[in-house]
Amino acid sequence: MTEDIQLYQNLLRSWDVCMQKGISRKANKPLLKLPREELKLIIEKKRNRISKFNEFIYRHIDTLKNIKNDYCFVLANEEGCLINVKYRPGMIEREFEYKEFFVPGVFFAEESIGVNSISIAGILKRPIHIYPGFHYLTKLKNWYEYCIPAVNKGKMAGYIAVVSFGQPISKALEGFTDLLAVNLFYEYFATGNENTTDLSTSQQLTERQCAILRMIAQGLSDDQIAQELNLSLATVKYHNQIIFKKLNASSRVDAVVKAIMLNKITFYDLYSKYA
Numbered sequence: 105m106t107e108d109i110q111l112y113q114n115l116l117r118s119w120d121v122c123m124q125k126g127i128s129r130k131a132n133k134p135l136l137k138l139p140r141e142e143l144k145l146i147i148e149k150k151r152n153r154i155s156k157f158n159e160f161i162y163r164h165i166d167t168l169k170n171i172k173n174d175y176c177f178v179l180a181n182e183e184g185c186l187i188n189v190k191y192r193p194g195m196i197e198r199e200f201e202y203k204e205f206f207v208p209g210v211f212f213a214e215e216s217i218g219v220n221s222i223s224i225a226g227i228l229k230r231p232i233h234i235y236p237g238f239h240y241l242t243k244l245k246n247w248y249e250y251c252i253p254a255v256n257k258g259k260m261a262g263y264i265a266v267v268s269f270g271q272p273i274s275k276a277l278e279g280f281t282d283l284l285a286v287n288l289f290y291e292y293f294a295t296g297n298e299n300t301t302d303l304s305t306s307q308q309l310t311e312r313q314c315a316i317l318r319m320i321a322q323g324l325s326d327d328q329i330a331q332e333l334n335l336s337l338a339t340v341k342y343h344n345q346i347i348f349k350k351l352n353a354s355s356r357v358d359a360v361v362k363a364i365m366l367n368k369i370t371f372y373d374l375y376s377k378y379a
Contacts (some may be wrong), residue, residue: 107230114227115238118219122240127218132243136216138185138209147187147208153262153288154179154188160287161190168192168280173271176206177284180263184212184222202243202269212265217241221251222263229255233273246270250278254289261289275323286361309350309368316343318369321360 127135138146147154157179174195179188189206197203204210205217212222218240225232234249250273251265264285266277309317312333319329330340351366353359363369 110228111224111232114224115219118214118223119240121214122218125215127215127240129218129240129242131218131241133204134210134216136211136213137207138211140209143185143187143209146181146185150181150187150262156288157188157264157284158190160284164280164283165190165193168276171274171276173268174200175266175268175273175277177281178206178212178222178263178265178267179288180212180222180265182260182262184226184263186210186212202247205244212263214240217244220244220247221249221265221267222253225251225253225263225265226260229253229258229260235272248273250281252281252285254285264288279323282357283361283364286357290361309347309363313343313347313350314363314368316340317347317359317363320344320356321363321369 122129157177161177171192174192176189176191176195178186180186186206186208188208191197191200200206210216212220214220214223219234219238221232221234224234231250231252234247234251236245236247239245239247246269248268248271249265251263253263254261264281266273266281268274268277315333316329319332324332326337326340326344329335330337333340347353347359351359351362353362360369
C-alpha cells in the first residue's frame with residue numbers, strides 16, 4: 105500500500121511538472137533527442153550491453169510466440185536515453201504508429217514524452233508498472249509499460265522496459281523482462297555476492313533440485329512445490345538452500361537466470377500450465 109501511495113504521489117508530481125513546463129498533451133513525438141555524434145559515443149560505450157540485449161532476445165524470443173499483440177523491449181542508459189529497441193517478431197516498423205518514440209537517442213524523460221515507466225522508475229528506483237491512464241500525453245493512451253531499473257547503492261546503471269500496445273502486459277512478458285534485466289545488469293543485482301560472474305564453477309544439481317528449479321521458474325510457491333512433488337515443506341526449503349548455495353544465487357529470479365545460463369533448465373520452463 106505504501107508503494108502504491110508513493111507511485112501515485114510521483115505520478116501527480118510528474119503531471120504537475122509537465123503542465124508547469126508547458127508540455128502539450130497533444131504532442132505526437134518526443135521533445136528531446138540526443139545529437140547523432142553524442143549518440144554514437146554512447147552506443148560505442150554501451151556496445152557490450154547492447155550485444156547482450158540483442159543476444160538474449162534472439163535466443164529466447166520464441167518463448168513469447170503465443171503473444172499476438174504488438175510490444176517492444178527497450179534498453180535505455182542511466183539517463184533514460186534509448187540506446188536499443190527490439191520489436192515483436194513480425195511487426196512492420198514502417199507502419200508502426202509510435203515509431204518516432206522508439207528511435208535510438210530519444211529520451212524517456214518526463215520533459216520529453218511526459219509520464220512513463222522509465223521516468224518514474226528512475227525516481228522510485230524500483231520496478232514499475234505504468235497503465236494507459238497514467239500517461240500525460242494523449243498519444244500514449246494505449247501504452248502499458250513495465251520497467252526495471254538497475255540500481256547499485258543508489259546509483260543508476262540503466263533501464264530495461266517492455267511496452268505493450270493496447271493489451272495489458274502478460275505474466276510471460278513480465279517474466280521475460282525480469283530475466284532480460286538480470287542478464288544485462290547482473291553485477292548490479294548481485295551486489296555483495298562473491299564470484300558472481302563465475303558460473304562455470306557451480307556444483308552439479310541433482311534431478312530433484314532441477315525439478316524444483318523448474319517449478320520456481322514457473323512461479324510456484326514452496327507450498328505448491330511441496331504438494332506437486334509430494335514432499336514436506338521443510339524438505340523443499342532445504343533443497344532451496346542447497347540450490348542457492350550451489351548457484352551462488354541471491355534470490356529466486358537470480359537462481360533461475362543462472363540455471364538457464366548453465367543449461368540446467370530451459371527458458372521454456374518459465375511457461376508451463378502454472379505460468
